[in-house]
Amino acid sequence: MIDPNQQLYAQRRIVQYYTQLQQLQPAEQTILNLFRDRWARMKMLDIGVGGGRTTAHFAPLAQEYVGIDYAAAMIAACQQRFATASLPLSFAVCDARDMSQFADATFDFILFSFNGLDYVNHRDRLQSLQEIRRVGKPGGYFCFSSHNLQSLEPAFQWHTQLRWNPISTYVNLVMWGLLRLVNQPLTVPKIQAATHAIIKDESHNFRLQTYYIRPQTQIAQLAAHFDHIRIYSWSTGLELTSESDLHHNTESWLYYVCRFKSGGSH
DSSP states (O other): OOOHHHHHHTSHHHHHHHHTOOOOOHHHHHHHHHTTTTGGGOEEEEETOTTTTTHHHHTTTSSEEEEEESOHHHHHHHHHHTTTOOSSEEEEEOBTTBOTTSOTTOEEEEEEOTTGGGGSOHHHHHHHHHHHHHHEEEEEEEEEEEEEGGGHHHHTOGGGGOOSSHHHHHHHHHHHHHHHHHTTTOOHHHHHHOSEEEEOOSTTTTTSOEEEEOHHHHHHHHTTTEEEEEEEETTTOOEEOSHHHHHHOOOSEEEEEEEEOSSOOO
């Protein structure tokens, strides 16, 4: 059975929206630069490739590039967009929860950008991480972004929406009201007590079920399969290096870079 999130990503206008995106986010540019000397030796898997936004930047650098998405319409858009590209790239319809079409230890670098991991439930998220570990080479790298639960604490409080500009205040309060309405009975104390939560946020008019997680919880979630975990601000591309940085960060999402364990279980 296709879930509501997957149905949304198959809609024509949503596919068109993602196909017109071109720019890397600051954290993605940091990651691209971080591995600049290694791309030519890396076989890369780009999960949740969407309309090919990241393809244009990573595919020309990688030794081999494979883009996958669970929405067939997204893959068709990518194939059309890069039909004339003379690069070692390919696209396939594939779900991160079941990547059995790929053998164990196939990829040196796996990217799951634009919070793609956040659009499945908790059980399927853990299953996706297991599959990503399985198809990744020991010593290789996994990079992904995820929504920050700490960002919801101010977002759920009405007084944080106030601005000097009355029009901005009005718009913010309307969005705040909608956020609270579609997420009843979630409250600020419940958010503060949670390690992760499924939220309907403003993305695509509050129609997506989105997974939010605290950075410390995300680190613990990764520990079974990955090590050398580093976290980056999505908006500045700068690394968050202290416990205080993680605890107080309220950005909407963060980027994580980690390494596949060399002796870990598949």
